[in-house]
Amino acid sequence: MENYSATGKSAIGLDANVAAALGYIIGILGLINFLIEKENKFVKFHGIQSVIYLVGIGAVFTVLWIVLVIFAVILGAISDILGLVMWLINAVLFLAFFLAMFGGLIYAAYKAYQGQMFKLPIIGNIAEKII
Numbered sequence: 001m002e003n004y005s006a007t008g009k010s011a012i013g014l015d016a017n018v019a020a021a022l023g024y025i026i027g028i029l030g031l032i033n034f035l036i037e038k039e040n041k042f043v044k045f046h047g048i049q050s051v052i053y054l055v056g057i058g059a060v061f062t063v064l065w066i067v068l069v070i071f072a073v074i075l076g077a078i079s080d081i082l083g084l085v086m087w088l089i090n091a092v093l094f095l096a097f098f099l100a101m102f103g104g105l106i107y108a109a110y111k112a113y114q115g116q117m118f119k120l121p122i123i124g125n126i127a128e129k130i131i
Contacts, residue, residue: 006115020046020112
């Protein structure tokens with residue numbers, strides 16, 4: 001992995017580490033950082049990594065949610081109790097998934113703010129190849 005510098009200003013006028021961190025918290029800012037940043041590879045990397053993370057996690061979550069809802073409907077047709085239990089499990093899984101996703105965003109933003117070239121598993125390699 002190249003050594004990208006977290007110093008200097010980004011194309012949007014913020015310090016590089018602040019722009020990179022905000023790209024995780026404010027998803028659209030990650031996309032903006034990726035698209036308009038020409039000079040600072042640190043900001044560009046974290047921008048595209050945040051976008052891939054949000055889109056990838058969103059896609060995985062959507063597919064899993066659809067499967068679980070179908071399963072809950074089928075169980076609900078068999079038994080009201082089974083359907084209710086499955087809907088409760090869905091709610092718990094939704095909350096756990098959301099907290100894990102949010103925790104990942106906060107952690108990545110924290111690392112970016114510290115000026116570290118933190119690569120998320122799998123996603124980081126994809127982001128590095130893109131930039």
